[in-house]
Every structure is written in structure tokens, then in C-alpha cells.
Amino acid sequence: MRVSDKHQKITQAAVKVFARKGFFNARISDIAKEAKVADGTIYLYFNNKYDILISLFEDEIGKIIVKVKLLLENETDPLKMLEIYAIHHLSLLQDQKELVEVLQMELRQSNKFIKEYRNTKFIEYIDIISEIVHKGQDSGHFRKEIMPGVIKRAFFGALDEMSRLWALSAKPHYTLEETAKHISDIFLRGIVVRNS
Amino acid sequence: MRVSDKHQKITQAAVKVFARKGFFNARISDIAKEAKVADGTIYLYFNNKYDILISLFEDEIGKIIVKVKLLLENETDPLKMLEIYAIHHLSLLQDQKELVEVLQMELRQSNKFIKEYRNTKFIEYIDIISEIVHKGQDSGHFRKEIMPGVIKRAFFGALDEMSRLWALSAKPHYTLEETAKHISDIFLRGIVVRNS
DNA sequence: GCTTATTATGAATAATGATTCATTTTTGTT
DNA sequence: AACAAAAATGAATCATTATTCATAATAAGC
Numbered sequence: 256m257r258v259s260d261k262h263q264k265i266t267q268a269a270v271k272v273f274a275r276k277g278f279f280n281a282r283i284s285d286i287a288k289e290a291k292v293a294d295g296t297i298y299l300y301f302n303n304k305y306d307i308l309i310s311l312f313e314d315e316i317g318k319i320i321v322k323v324k325l326l327l328e329n330e331t332d333p334l335k336m337l338e339i340y341a342i343h344h345l346s347l348l349q350d351q352k353e354l355v356e357v358l359q360m361e362l363r364q365s366n367k368f369i370k371e372y373r374n375t376k377f378i379e380y381i382d383i384i385s386e387i388v389h390k391g392q393d394s395g396h397f398r399k400e401i402m403p404g405v406i407k408r409a410f411f412g413a414l415d416e417m418s419r420l421w422a423l424s425a426k427p428h429y430t431l432e433e434t435a436k437h438i439s440d441i442f443l444r445g446i447v448v449r450n451s
Numbered sequence: 452m453r454v455s456d457k458h459q460k461i462t463q464a465a466v467k468v469f470a471r472k473g474f475f476n477a478r479i480s481d482i483a484k485e486a487k488v489a490d491g492t493i494y495l496y497f498n499n500k501y502d503i504l505i506s507l508f509e510d511e512i513g514k515i516i517v518k519v520k521l522l523l524e525n526e527t528d529p530l531k532m533l534e535i536y537a538i539h540h541l542s543l544l545q546d547q548k549e550l551v552e553v554l555q556m557e558l559r560q561s562n563k564f565i566k567e568y569r570n571t572k573f574i575e576y577i578d579i580i581s582e583i584v585h586k587g588q589d590s591g592h593f594r595k596e597i598m599p600g601v602i603k604r605a606f607f608g609a610l611d612e613m614s615r616l617w618a619l620s621a622k623p624h625y626t627l628e629e630t631a632k633h634i635s636d637i638f639l640r641g642i643v644v645r646n647s
Numbered sequence: 648g649c650t651t652a653t654t655a656t657g658a659a660t661a662a663t664g665a666t667t668c669a670t671t672t673t674t675g676t677t
Numbered sequence: 678a679a680c681a682a683a684a685a686t687g688a689a690t691c692a693t694t695a696t697t698c699a700t701a702a703t704a705a706g707c
Contacts, residue, residue, distance in 0.1 A: 261654095277560060279475035283695060293656040298696070363615065364556040368473045402633060404624060408616055409609035409634050416608025417601065419559065428600060437598060438605050445637030457684095479665060489686040494666070 262300050265290045266314060269307045274353035278308055278361045309372055312362060315354055316376040319347065323383060333391030334443055337410070340384060341435040344414045348421055349431060356422050359415070381411045388446070397446045406446065413438050458496050461486045462510060465503045470549035474504055474557045505568055508558060511550055512572040515543065519579060529587030530639050533606070536580060537631040540610045544617055545627060552618050555611070577607045584642070593642045602642065609634050 268290035272281045283304060287294045301307045323343045330336050348355045365372055384407035391397035417434055421427050427434070464486035468477045479500060483490045497503045519539045526532050544551045561568060580603040587593035613630055617623050623630070 294695090295657065295697075296655055299654070304695070360560040364473060364560070368476055401637070402625065405613065405630055405633055406637070408612045409637065412608040412610070412612025412615075413605035414608070416604045416611070419608075420604055429598065434601055437601050441597070441602070441605065441638060441641030444641040445639075478663090490665090491667075491687065492685055495684070500665070
């Protein structure tokens with residue numbers, strides 16, 4: 256087994272365990288068991304428990320960024336682009352429920368207990384929104400007076416709160432697409448130059 | 452000192468310590484020191500460490516609900532009501548920074564590690580939004596086809612993500628009122644019957 | 648097939664910190 | 678003031694677990 260495979264295997268196991276028990280309640284031995292390796296093996300690939308979490312953030316958010324950028328690549332209409340972002344973000348929950356749970360529960364507070372860690376990948380992910388908004392303002396689709404720095408947080412926050420609800424409660428009342436479009440629609444009506 | 456005073460004193464100390472270190476990194480002895488009581492004293496007022504956190508949620512969100520309901524009491528315009536809610540929510544950060552940090556960091560994940568705990572107070576707080584939206588639909592101000600259950604999450608999520616940004620970064624770029632009005636404005640344009 | 652280098656193991660270590668409870672201090676009553 | 682009841686103390690307990698490291702297994706080179 257290649258080195259990177261085992262790294263990956265431990266990361267995947269950590270996602271499962273962190274999702275189930277949370278970072279602090281997760282034991283290294285739980286992760287080792289899930290990954291089918293010895294406890295000590297984990298320390299050949301990671302410096303410590305925090306390092307597993309940080310490494311997981313970087314890798315997985317990196318992948319998410321690559322994917323959403325790919326989806327946006329061939330779209331030029333900023334309205335459509337926001338909708339694509341919304342659908343993609345909510346889709347994550349379907350495709351990778353455990354990962355989303357970990358990101359939601361642990362990512363935010365990581366700044367608190369890991370002082371050195373500046374979450375640059377996360378910032379890169381939400382900055383995609385403000386780039387779209389800027390583009391829409393330049394092209395005349397969006398009102399000039401809206402503040403991209405506020406909108407990116409508001410839009411992301413709206414989506415992520417839905418995602419959180421679904422992650423905790425059993426079943427969504429509405430379909431994912433329906434909800435993504437509903438939220439995009441509200442925002443778009445709020446930021447476009449003229450309402451049709 | 453009355454019994455309830457000491458309960459309160461420990462709760463306040465816990466807010467400070469949890470905000471500084473996070474729930475899991477906070478030691479009971481830290482809270483005891485901050486509250487100027489002995490470690491053992493804490494166990495005369497709380498069953499265990501989790502109980503401090505839960506009790507803190509219930510008490511403090513309860514107070515927040517009372518306050519925002521009071522603010523909304525004399526307002527009948529649903530548009531204004533949403534704005535009031537937004538301003539109040541963002542104001543919390545100014546008035547009670549440490550409490551907001553604890554609610555943001557620890558509240559969400561508490562469902563994960565304290566299985567028995569259904570966070571009813573939190574639900575009561577965000578349900579205020581859907582009540583306003585329903586009222587606005589009944590009065591003809593808001594479009595019938597919008598989904599209050601989605602809007603309440605989206606609106607709350609938008610506000611709370613701003614709050615989180617400010618809690619982590621040093622200084623807001625915009626004033627609180629400005630931001631609250633900007634976010635309310637986007638949502639209101641998105642949900643009103645006709646745009647002016 | 649033998650030797651060396653790499654990778655993996657998991658029992659032992661060592662620190663940590665929540666909780667308990669025997670003892671002390673404070674408060675209230677007569 | 679003397680006594681009882683209530684409240685507070687904090688050192689000792691005891692379980693928990695991240696990390697280490699001496700040893701073993703596996704792979705690579707020749």
C-alpha cells in the first residue's frame with residue numbers, strides 16, 4: 256500500500272469518527288480501529304490529533320473548491336452562477352454527509368483551540384461568492400451599492416444553516432434543488448438591478 | 452449571598468472561560484477560579500460539566516427571547532419587524548461578545564455529544580422569524596409562495612454568519628446597523644409582493 | 648537467500664482533570 | 678453564647694487517553 260493511500264485511509268476514518276463523536280470525544284484508538292491500523296501508525300502520518308483535523312480540512316475543502324470551480328467554469332451569467340454554487344453546497348450533504356457534519360461542527364471552532372491555524376481554504380471557498388457578485392456588478396446585473404463582503408457571508412450563512420438543519424434532523428421537508436433555488440431566488444431578487 | 456446569586460456567578464464565569472478556551476479545553480478549576488469559589492462548590496449547583504453548558508444555554512437564550520419579543524411588541528409592520536430582529540441579533544455581539552462566542556461555538560455541536568438534549572430554546576428563538584414571515588404573508592406584504600421554514604433558517608443563518616465573522620476577526624468593516632439593514636433589505640426585496 | 652531499510656505494531660507511560668467527600672466555615676435560631 | 682443546619686472547601690481519587698518507543702513484520706536491493 257502506497258504511503259498516500261494510508262494517509263487517505265486514516266483521513267477517511269477520522270471523518271467517520273469525528274462525525275460520530277466530535278473531535279474531543281473521538282479517541283485515537285477509535286480512528287485507528289476504523290482505519291484498521293495500529294494506534295502508533297497514525298503518528299507516522301500525522302504529528303498529533305489536531306494535525307489530523309487540520310489536514311482533513313485542507314484536503315477536503317481543497318477538493319470542494321476544485322469541484323465547484325469546475326462547475327462554474329462554463330457559466331457566465333452571474334445569476335446562474337450563484338444558483339450553481341447554492342446547489343453544489345447543499346449537494347455536499349447528500350454526497351458526503353459525514354464530512355459536512357465535521358466541517359460544520361469542528362471547522363468553525365477550530366480557530367478557538369488551535370491558535371496558529373488561519374483557515375485560508377475556507378476563506379477561499381466563500382470568496383468564490385464575492386467574486387461572482389463583483390462580476391455581476393461589473394456586468395451591470397447586480398446593484399452597485401450592495402456590499403460583496405456582506406453578501407458572501409449572508410449567502411453562505413443562509414445555505415449553511417439549511418445544511419446544518421438537515422444534518423441534524425432526519426429528513427428535509429423540501430428537495431435540495433427546490434431549496435437551493437428558493438434561497439438563490441430570494442438573494443437574486445434582492446441584489447439584481449431591476450426586478451422583473 | 453443568596454443561592455441564585457452563586458448560581459448566576461458560576462454561570463457568568465463559565466461563559467467567560469468557555470468563550471476563552473472552548474468547552475472541552477475549559478477546566479472546572481478554571482471556572483471555579485474565575486467565579487472565586489472552590490472546585491467542589493460548583494457541584495453544589497450543577498450536576499456536571501455538561502450541565503453548566505446546558506443550563507447556560509437555557510437561561511441566556513431565554514433572556515434573549517424575552518428581550519427581542521419585547522422589542523417587537525409594538526411593531527406591526529412585518530418589514531420593520533425583520534429589521535428589528537436583525538439589528539437585535541447583531542447587537543448581541545456588541546453587548547455580550549463572550550456569550551455570543553459560546554453560543555456559536557458550542558451550541559450547535561451540543562446536539563452531537565449530549566444526546567438527550569433537544570435545544571428547544573434555540574428553536575423558539577428562530578421561530579420568531581417564521582412567525583413574522585407568516586404574519587407578513589397573511590397581511591399580503593409577503594409573497595405566498597415563499598417558504599417560512601426555509602426563510603427562517605436562511606435569514607438566521609445570514610445574520611449569524613456575519614456575527615461569527617465579527618466574533619473571530621478584530622473589527623467589523625461596516626457598522627452593525629448598516630449591516631443589519633443591508634441584510635434585511637436583501638431579504639425583504641426578495642420576499643415582498645411587489646418591489647418598489 | 649541474505650542484508651538492510653522501511654513501515655507497522657500495541658503495550659507501557661505519564662499527564663490530565665472531573666468528581667467525590669471528610670473536614671471546615673458560615674449562617675441562623677433560641 | 679451555644680448549638681444545629683447549611684454551605685463551602687480543596688486535597689485525594691481514579692478513570693481516561695494521547696503519545697512514545699522497543700520490538701516485529703514487511704519490502705527492497707543485490
